[in-house]
Amino acid sequence: MELRSSAHTDTFARDRLPPPDQWPHLTDLGYPDRLNCGAELLDATVERLGPDRVAVRDASGVVWTYGQLRAQVDAIAYALTDRLGVQPGNRVLLRGPTTPWLAACWLAVMKAGAVAVTVLAAQRPKELATICRIAQVRYALCDARCVADLTAAGVAGLRVTEYGGEGPEDLTRLAVPGTARYPAVATAADDVALIAFTSGTTGQPKGCMHFHRDVLAIADTFSARVLRPSPDDVFAGSPPLGFTFGLGGLVIFPLRAGASAYLADWGGPDQLLGDIAAHGISVLFTAPTAYRAMLPKLGGHDVSSLRRCVSAGENLPAATWQAWQDATGLRIINGIGATELLHIFISAADDAIRPGTTGLPVPGYEARVVSAEDGTPLPDGEPGLLAVRGPTGCRYLGDARQTQYVRDGWNLTGDTYVRDPDGYFRYVARADDMIISAGYNIAGPEVEEALLRHPDVTEAAVVGRADEERGQVVVAHVVLRAGVPGDKGTVDALRAHTKTRIAPYKCPREIVFHTALPRTPTGKLQRFRLRAAGPDDARQPAQ
Structure with missing residues (x-):
C-alpha cells in the first residue's frame, strides 16, 4: 500500500503506522490526494x-x-504555529470540558496540519x-479548569497552554x-489527523491513528447515509469530545452538514432534557443508560424538537x-462503532429499524460473522x-x-454477533463476556434484557463468576428503582420474572444490588470491576 507524499515535517505518526500487510482492507471513497479535514469541515462549509x-x-x-468560528479557529492556528512553534505532524494534546473553545482548538490543530x-x-x-x-506529545491546549491534573502528570518537555484563564x-x-x-496546511489525505486512545480499562491503552480522509469518511457514510441531517438541525449529546462517538456526533457531523451544535458536558437527565427544550435540540447522541435515565423524567420536559436520537457505546436493549x-x-x-474504526459502521434508521438488532452495515462498509x-x-x-471492513479501519x-x-x-471488533437471514446483525455479547455454565453458553446481555423489563x-x-461445580455461574448486578428494598423478596421477584422470559439455566444464580454500576468517563460499563469486586450494598444468592 503506497502512501501519498506527507505534509508532516514531524513524521513520528507515519513512521509508527503498522506495516501495510497488517492494515485492514480500506474502501476508497474517492477523496483527492491532498485533503485537510479542518478546511473541509469549516472553510468549505462557509x-x-x-x-x-x-x-x-x-x-x-x-x-x-x-x-x-472560522475567525477564532484561524487565530488559534496562527497562535499554534507562530507563537508556540507547532509544526505539521507534531502531536497536540487537547483537554477540557465540551465547549466551543475545545472544538475550535481541535479544528485549528487540523488546519495547522498537526495531530x-x-x-x-x-x-x-x-x-x-x-x-x-x-x-510523544510535546504540546497541549488545556482548559484552565482542568490544568492541575495535566501539570501533575509530570510530562517532561510538555508545553501546556491554557485557555479560559x-x-x-x-x-x-x-x-x-x-x-x-x-x-x-495541504496535508495528504492519508496524513494522520488524530490519535484516539482506547479507554485502557483492562490494560495498556492503544492509540488508534486516523487520517484526514477518515474524518470525512464517517460524515459521508453514517451521517450522510443513515442519520441524514439537515443544515437546520441542532446537535447535542452526552459523549465528550475525547470519545470519538462525541467528536463525530458533536463536531464532525454538524459541521459537514452545515448544522449547529450545542456543546455541553453530561450533567444528568434533567439537565439534558432541559437543554433539549431550551435550545431546540433536534439530533441527540447519547448512550442507552442516558435514555433509560431520561424516561421517568420525560413528563416534565418538552422534547418536541427532537427528530433524531442516536444510541451507541453499549448495546441498546x-x-x-x-x-x-x-x-x-x-x-x-x-449503532455499533469502535475507536479503531472511528465511528458507527452498523446501524439502521426509520422504517429499516428492527428493535433488538443493531441494524445493517452502513453504506460503504461490509460486515460478516466469522469463526473465532x-x-x-x-x-x-x-x-x-x-468482522467489519470499509473506508475506516484499525x-x-x-x-x-x-x-x-x-x-x-x-x-475483528471483539463482539459476538449473529447475522439473521434477512441480513440484520444482532448483538449477543462482547466475545470475552460469554458465560459458560455447566456446558451452556449464556450471553450476559440476554439476561440483562430480561431483568430490565422488570x-x-x-x-x-451480568457477568460470570468462577465456580468449581459449574465452571461459571451467572451473577446479576442490579440498580433498583428508588424505594425498592434490596432484600430476598426482591431477589425472588426478579428471578421469577426472568424465568418467564429466558430459559431457567440462564437466570442469575446470584443477584448483587448496587447504588450505581461502575462506568468509564465515556459511560461504558466496566464489567471487569464487577467480576473482581464484591457488592457495595448486598449480595443475595439464589436458593
Whole structure:
C-alpha cells in the first residue's frame, strides 16, 4: 500500500503506522490526494452555505456563527504555529470540558496540519502521562479548569497552554480573532489527523491513528447515509469530545452538514432534557443508560424538537428502545462503532429499524460473522465474531496488538454477533463476556434484557463468576428503582420474572444490588470491576 507524499515535517505518526500487510482492507471513497479535514469541515462549509449560520453555542451564552468560528479557529492556528512553534505532524494534546473553545482548538490543530490527541477531562495524571509517553506529545491546549491534573502528570518537555484563564499567555489572549485567514496546511489525505486512545480499562491503552480522509469518511457514510441531517438541525449529546462517538456526533457531523451544535458536558437527565427544550435540540447522541435515565423524567420536559436520537457505546436493549418510542414516538437509531474504526459502521434508521438488532452495515462498509478459531464465515443464525471492513479501519500506533484486531483485511471488533437471514446483525455479547455454565453458553446481555423489563430495575449488568461445580455461574448486578428494598423478596421477584422470559439455566444464580454500576468517563460499563469486586450494598444468592 503506497502512501501519498506527507505534509508532516514531524513524521513520528507515519513512521509508527503498522506495516501495510497488517492494515485492514480500506474502501476508497474517492477523496483527492491532498485533503485537510479542518478546511473541509469549516472553510468549505462557509463557502457552500455562507458565514452567518450559527455553528456552535453553549450554556454560558456563547453563540458563534460559522464566520466567527472560522475567525477564532484561524487565530488559534496562527497562535499554534507562530507563537508556540507547532509544526505539521507534531502531536497536540487537547483537554477540557465540551465547549466551543475545545472544538475550535481541535479544528485549528487540523488546519495547522498537526495531530490531535483529544483526551477526557476526567482522566487522571497517570493516565495522561501514559498517553503523552506513547504518542510523544510535546504540546497541549488545556482548559484552565482542568490544568492541575495535566501539570501533575509530570510530562517532561510538555508545553501546556491554557485557555479560559486569566494569565497573559492564555490562549484566549494569544488567539484574538482578526481578519487574516489561515491557509490550511495541504496535508495528504492519508496524513494522520488524530490519535484516539482506547479507554485502557483492562490494560495498556492503544492509540488508534486516523487520517484526514477518515474524518470525512464517517460524515459521508453514517451521517450522510443513515442519520441524514439537515443544515437546520441542532446537535447535542452526552459523549465528550475525547470519545470519538462525541467528536463525530458533536463536531464532525454538524459541521459537514452545515448544522449547529450545542456543546455541553453530561450533567444528568434533567439537565439534558432541559437543554433539549431550551435550545431546540433536534439530533441527540447519547448512550442507552442516558435514555433509560431520561424516561421517568420525560413528563416534565418538552422534547418536541427532537427528530433524531442516536444510541451507541453499549448495546441498546429492545426494552429501552420500545419504552422510548412509546413515550416520545421517536425511533432510536441504534449503532455499533469502535475507536479503531472511528465511528458507527452498523446501524439502521426509520422504517429499516428492527428493535433488538443493531441494524445493517452502513453504506460503504461490509460486515460478516466469522469463526473465532480460523476466521471463516459462519452461516446465518450461528454466533461468532463480528468482522467489519470499509473506508475506516484499525491502525494502532506502534502496537503489536494490531495483528489481533486485523486479520485477513477484516477488523475483528471483539463482539459476538449473529447475522439473521434477512441480513440484520444482532448483538449477543462482547466475545470475552460469554458465560459458560455447566456446558451452556449464556450471553450476559440476554439476561440483562430480561431483568430490565422488570419495572423495579433501572440498570443491570451480568457477568460470570468462577465456580468449581459449574465452571461459571451467572451473577446479576442490579440498580433498583428508588424505594425498592434490596432484600430476598426482591431477589425472588426478579428471578421469577426472568424465568418467564429466558430459559431457567440462564437466570442469575446470584443477584448483587448496587447504588450505581461502575462506568468509564465515556459511560461504558466496566464489567471487569464487577467480576473482581464484591457488592457495595448486598449480595443475595439464589436458593
